[in-house]
Amino acid sequence: MKSGFAILVGRSNVGKSTLLNTLVGTKIAATSFRAQMTRDIIHAALNTPEGQAVFIDTPGIFKDKKNRLTGKLIEKAKEALEGVDVIIYVVDPTREIGDEERYTYGLIRHLDVPKILVINKSDLHKSERKHYEAYESWAEDFDAVFNLSALRASHIEPLKSKVIELLSEGEPMYIDQQITNVNDHFWTAEIIREKIFSVFDKEVPYSMTVTVDNIEEKKDIFVIEARILTDQERYKKLIIGKGGQKIKEVGQMARRELEQSLNKKVFLDLEVEVDKHWVERV
Ligand SMILES: Nc1nc2c(ncn2[C@@H]2O[C@H](COP(=O)(O)OP(=O)(O)OP(=O)(O)O)[C@@H](O)[C@H]2O)c(=O)[nH]1
């Protein structure tokens, strides 16, 4: 049987997490139209008759903002590259190849591991994918190139087959029903954080984290206790909103998605706290 790790790397927002979810057919990683959604290394295993590929989602490389969070995320992505069997380098053809892309490519270029180039967002009109040819001209540095849409799940099968083909023989890493390193608390927190990314703009998404303290399954309802931790009192006020309007909106969006996935009613107890040290724990 084939077995191994295939890592998804690239700039922030190119669609790595969307691709991870599409590859395994279930939502494991949170996604957002805002940069820097992913902050952790997330595994999702794909089992096929030929073997198992464990896809690794990583924080996107983001060079515009110099802050502690960004520095930590880049370090995590770099560390995750160690010991992988295949690199899937994901690019967004709507964005120009600039310093950030060259820096990102520089992280993997020298690695002696099979590399696949994924030019994502093929569902968008050609006129939006202005830089397609520029990325495609890198083809000779890669073992394979795929033009696909992670969002629409189009042209995904050839990528799966290629990854499996590039893996060596070995035992599967994830067995029984387990396909991910993500536990219920983490996953629930990510869904809530995803909703905060979609409700708030500017600095709020980058000034907070979510932690789930308790998940209790009762006969016909899940009772979930979670906290949003944020840097400053003024962000706490923004997150709560006038008369609690904003936090209510976040809570409702998260609850709806959680109920759908868990197939059960959810009571979500969501609090906001100031914690200046949350970044240290990322
Ligand atoms: N049109 C289109 N949009 C896509 C596609 N794949 C991802 N997106 C969108 O691109 C945005 C970023 O997607 P993510 O999957 O969160 O990107 P990421 O690379 O994981 O981002 P970070 O976690 O910040 O590094 C979201 O709005 C997605 O819906 C695609 O194939 N087509």
Ligand SMILES: [Mg+2]
């Ligand atoms: Mg991501």
